[in-house]
Every structure is written in C-alpha cells, then in structure tokens.
Amino acid sequence: MRRSVVALMMIFILLWTAGCSVKSSELTMEDKRKPVRVLTVQEEKRSIDLEYTGIVGVEELKKLAFKSGGKIKKLFVKPGDKIEVGQALIQLDTTDLEYAISGARGQMDAAKAQYDKAITGAAPEELRQIEANVKKAQDSYNFAKDNYEKLQVLLQEGAISQNDLDKVKLEFDIRESDLKTAKEIEKQAKNGARVEDKTAAKGQWGQAQADYNYKMSLLKDATIESDSSGYVVDVLYEEGELIASGYPVLVIRNDNQIVKVGLSSKDFEKVTIGAKAKIRTDGRILEGEVTNIGQTPDSQTRTYPIEIALTEKTLPLGSVVKINLIIGEESGVWIPITAIMANGEDYAYVIKDEKASRRKITLGAINGNYVKVQGIENNDQVVIEGMQRLKDQDQISIQK
Numbered sequence: 001m002r003r004s005v006v007a008l009m010m011i012f013i014l015l016w017t018a019g020c021s022v023k024s025s026e027l028t029m030e031d032k033r034k035p036v037r038v039l040t041v042q043e044e045k046r047s048i049d050l051e052y053t054g055i056v057g058v059e060e061l062k063k064l065a066f067k068s069g070g071k072i073k074k075l076f077v078k079p080g081d082k083i084e085v086g087q088a089l090i091q092l093d094t095t096d097l098e099y100a101i102s103g104a105r106g107q108m109d110a111a112k113a114q115y116d117k118a119i120t121g122a123a124p125e126e127l128r129q130i131e132a133n134v135k136k137a138q139d140s141y142n143f144a145k146d147n148y149e150k151l152q153v154l155l156q157e158g159a160i161s162q163n164d165l166d167k168v169k170l171e172f173d174i175r176e177s178d179l180k181t182a183k184e185i186e187k188q189a190k191n192g193a194r195v196e197d198k199t200a201a202k203g204q205w206g207q208a209q210a211d212y213n214y215k216m217s218l219l220k221d222a223t224i225e226s227d228s229s230g231y232v233v234d235v236l237y238e239e240g241e242l243i244a245s246g247y248p249v250l251v252i253r254n255d256n257q258i259v260k261v262g263l264s265s266k267d268f269e270k271v272t273i274g275a276k277a278k279i280r281t282d283g284r285i286l287e288g289e290v291t292n293i294g295q296t297p298d299s300q301t302r303t304y305p306i307e308i309a310l311t312e313k314t315l316p317l318g319s320v321v322k323i324n325l326i327i328g329e330e331s332g333v334w335i336p337i338t339a340i341m342a343n344g345e346d347y348a349y350v351i352k353d354e355k356a357s358r359r360k361i362t363l364g365a366i367n368g369n370y371v372k373v374q375g376i377e378n379n380d381q382v383v384i385e386g387m388q389r390l391k392d393q394d395q396i397s398i399q400k
Helices: 002-032 095-120 124-157 162-191 195-220
Strands: 034-040 043-058 061-065 070-075 088-092 223-225 230-235 248-254 257-263 276-281 284-293 304-310 320-336 346-352 355-360 362-367 370-374 381-385 394-398
Touching: 034 346, 043 362, 088 248, 095 195, 124 162, 257 284, 257 320, 276 304, 320 362, 320 381
Parallel strands: 034 394
Antiparallel strands: 034 381, 043 257, 043 320, 061 248, 070 088, 088 223, 230 248, 257 304, 276 284, 276 320, 284 304, 320 370, 346 355, 346 381, 355 394, 362 370
C-alpha cells in the first residue's frame, strides 16, 4: 500500500514539473518577441514638392515724390502708420501756386475772348465804336487832304516853301494810314477775322488752357494720396522743409506679403507661375502661390529668385519660413521616411506571420515626411517604431 502511495506521489511530482517547464518555455518565447509599432499602408495619391527656406517680405515698396518743389506744409502720417486707398499722406504749401493759377486763369480767359471775337466778330457796341473811329479817321483824312491840296497851289504861286509843303504831306500820309487801319478793323469786325488770325487766336487760347491745366495739376499733386492699402515705412522730410521736385519724401509698402526664395538650377524648370506652395512657420501652415520667377540667377548664390504670394498677411517681415513647392502629384505606396533603414541598400521591415521580414525598397518622390517606395505592396504592415532592434525574421509583438 505504501508503495502505491509513493508511486502516485512520484507521478504527481513529475506531471507538475513538466507543466512548469512548458509554461516557462512559453514565457521565454514570449519574452523573445520584440515590440514594434506598425502602419498599414495603402496606395494613395500625394503631391510632389520641393523643400526650400524663404524670407517673408512685401510685394511692393514705393518711394513717393512731388512733381513740383516747395515747402512741406503738413505731414499726415508717421512711420509705421497703416494707410488706406485715397488717404492724404503729405501736403505742400500752395500759396505761390495759387497766385500762379489765378494769373493763368486770367490769361486763359483773355485768350478765349480773343478767339471768340475772331470767330463771331465784334459785339454791337464794339461795332458802333469802330464805326465812330472810322468816321473820325475819315474826317481827319479829308481835312489833311484838303489842306495839302491848298498848299500845293500856294507853293506854285511861291507863297510857301517846299519844306512847309512836306510837313503837311507827312500829316496827310499819317491820316491816310489811320483811315486804312480803321477801315480794316471795321471790315474784320463786320466780316470776322482772317483764317490765319482765327488759327493764331485758337492756338493762343489752347496754349493758355494748357498752362492753366498744368498749374491745376500741380495744385492737385501738392497733396500726395495713397493709391493702395498698406503701411508707411519711412518719412524722409519734416514739416517746413524745402524739397525739390522728384525727390522722394515718403516710403510706403502695400500690405500684401510674399516669400522670397532662391531656386536652384536643377529645380528651375520644375516650378511654374501659379504653382501652389505651403509655408510652415511656428506650427502653422499657410497657403501660397508662385507669382514671379526671375530668369537671371543671382551673381553670388547662382540661384533663381522667385516670389510666393501669401493668402494671409500676418507673418513678421524678415522672418525665415520653411516652404514646400508643389510641382505635381504621384500615386503609389508612401511610407514615413523614419521607417527606412540603410546598410548598403535601402530597406524596411514588413510584418508577415508575426515575424519581421526585411524588404529591399527603392525610393521615389518625397512628400513632407513621407517617401514613395517600390518593394512594398498595398496593405502591407510596415514597422515604423522599433525597427532599430530588429533582424530579419525576428518574432515581433505589435504594440498599439
């Protein structure tokens, strides 16, 4: 009986020892599995972009000047002020100019009156005065003629000298000339001026008009107004200072922002006007569009200058930003760049039957932190964390 009990105890101990051994083996195998995180990849379309660094600037910077010189009367703005379209910025003293305009207006009105007179003839009251002048000139002529004829008789009789007759003849000639002039004026007054006189009068009126309009334009331009919304960058003169025509007095910029980038020669042909761009700064992503591409490279950097217009106007001028220039789209399998390993060749780990399978890959286009690859299939599980500790066919444990 005792032997039976001992035998049963021995069998129990052997079974218990075997069970513990199996559990220990299972735990050992479980311990050998390497933890990883995976990404199930899908074929998809992604944009192809070029990565660059750019500097935020302004679309337009302008220097403003007066057409005519003078003394600055009033400054309406100071550096840093925001300005709107049509806002007055700076004004000249126009006292002397207003006097000149008054004189020019008088000359223009006088020239217009002469032209009207040449076209329509004299007014009734003027015509009456002209006719009176003709009668007066005729009476003077008749008197001088009668006196001259009488003295001719006296000369023949020896009553006067030739010198006395010459004096009377001179007076007679003067009165004859006055009569002709008066009659010519009367003729013009009744019939209108000659064609050439009308042309001359019209030309004088046009010249007077041009002078008046020019001075009026100077008066208008004596106040510089903003032609766009933006900001005042600098004010170069103070109130009361004299300035010559054409010299800059203000520097302004519009409020449209751009990013300036130097494009390498290998990428020059890839970028076109209208290409979209993403601008990354301080955790934000802004949209942009290429609006200008320089055709001549910079002499020092040998890069081609391009400008990207921003949809927002909130970035500090001069700040450095990261840019992704989008130049097209491609379909394929894309994996994170950080999942790629290299040891003489590029490869990544793909999970199959709970094992890490090393897969040779060929790299293609880049999109941000992802790269298009060949060698990995649709729906493959790619190791994206923990691959540094893996070897081909290692047992793995997928972590979430």
